Amino acid sequence: GQQVMQIPQYQHVQEGEDFTTYCNSSTTLSNIQWYKQRPGGHPVFLIQLVKSGEVKKQKRLTFQFGEAKKNSSLHITATQTTDVGTYFCPLGGSNYKLTFGKGTLLTVNP
Amino acid sequence: NAGVTQTPKFRILKIGQSMTLQCAQDMNHNYMYWYRQDPGMGLKLIYYSVGAGITDKGEVPNGYNVSRSTTEDFPLRLELAAPSQTSVYFCASSPDFLLAKNIQYFGAGTRLSVL
Structure with missing residues (x-):
């Protein structure tokens, strides 16, 4: 089945x-979306790419x-x-569901 | 617009207790979803709905039930809480996916502990 691999897992x-x-x-994607989740927060839509x-x-x-x-x-x-947060690119496609992987956790040292 | 509102924000349950997690959206979205997120993991789809009166199972539906009597509300029911259901629960909604390619808007989440 369709899979989306996201790398790295941590940075x-x-x-x-x-x-x-x-x-x-x-497989070929119809579009891709990106979401960001801050620590302790909820996923927030960032952008969608289609072309x-x-x-x-x-x-x-x-x-x-x-x-x-x-x-x-x-x-x-x-x-x-x-x-700082976790960035996700969930697998979508022609249906109305998204499948979220573990994403990439970004930490930033000040 | 308030967007997607989830209540409660936090809850502690004893094993075997029941509860309903509430989710309401005021964006007139047809599509609604329930996810759970365990620490360090992605979101797993529990149930979803494509409109009032229509619900379907996601990836991890066991131990949960949903209903969708109105467009606005999509409650998630836990009948016999188990420690494995300790998680953060997110509700999301999406407009017509043909127009907006299933962009999802999330609530702030409910943090549930079952002890």
Whole structure:
């Protein structure tokens, strides 16, 4: 069945360093979404990518959707302590359910 | 709009007790979901609903029940609480997935301990 692998599972950085997390799918995706969950908080929708090769930016965050629509990345430039949390790229598709993996836990040392 | 509201925020149950976790949304979303999240893990789908009167099982439905009598409300019932049900429970809703590609909006969660 469809699977999305997210790497790394954990990442610890010094404040100011860059950070990237990757999602890789075994099959072509119709779209991909990214969510962020702060420690003790709830998942919050960040962005959705739909088009092949799409790149979207939100301030220091850059989201990419691969040309083959099988992978995606989230890059954070110059991390801040407010970036701490778990980033998820749940598996969606043609139905109305999302399957969340463990995500990537980012910790930032001030 | 308040979005998705979950009550209570915290609860401690004794083994064998029952309780209902409440979830309400004011965004007129058809799709609603219940997830549980254990420490360091992702979210696992318990039950979901595509509209009033329609519910279906997710990945981990055992020990839970749901109902959807209105568009706004989607309560989750635990009949005989067990320690394995200690978790954080999140309710989410989504507008018509054909338009918004199933973007989900989450409540703040209910932290449940069964002792």
